[in-house]
Amino acid sequence: MKEYTAQMSNWAGRWRLYVVLLGGLVFQWPEHDFGPGPTVPTVEERSRALTALGFVVTDGAEWEWIEYSETHEDDTSPVRLLATIQVCSRDGGQP
Template identity: 70%
Template sequence: MSEHTAQLSIRTGRWTLYVVLLGVPVSQWPEHDFGTGVVPTPAERSRALTDLGFVFTDGAEWAWEEYPERSDDDSSPVRLLASVRVCSRDGGRS
């Protein structure tokens, strides 16, 4: 099974989970839109990944990172990005 990175971010007020597929146009990456509201729980994220055809790699844990909206301006709003290693399972897109 090939490994990929799944990421959770908030865009235009909506939480979106997507799986990064190298060599594939971003518009074709598998994704799940959680809508607006609070950060999706780990269980909700896991179910969404399963629905997309992916599972966590052994020992994988979500890692959160913050980064400025404008990298050259430390007073710009901070964005959050969570990531975790996943692999495709039978029927998953890879």
């Protein structure tokens, strides 16, 4: 079963979840917008969004959070958060 990386980030006050499809164009990646809001979507909300996109979390996978600067190598730059998790297609095939 082929695995993919799902990522979730916040930009301009909106949490967005997308599945990275290597070799595909970014605008073609499956994506879910949680809408505006200051709170991080729950694990259940993320799971429902992935299911709606045709994916499920792989067995044993957990969300991992990465912190990075908005402007590379600028310690005064705002910090952004990126969450990642391994997923696979719900039906086991290609998305």
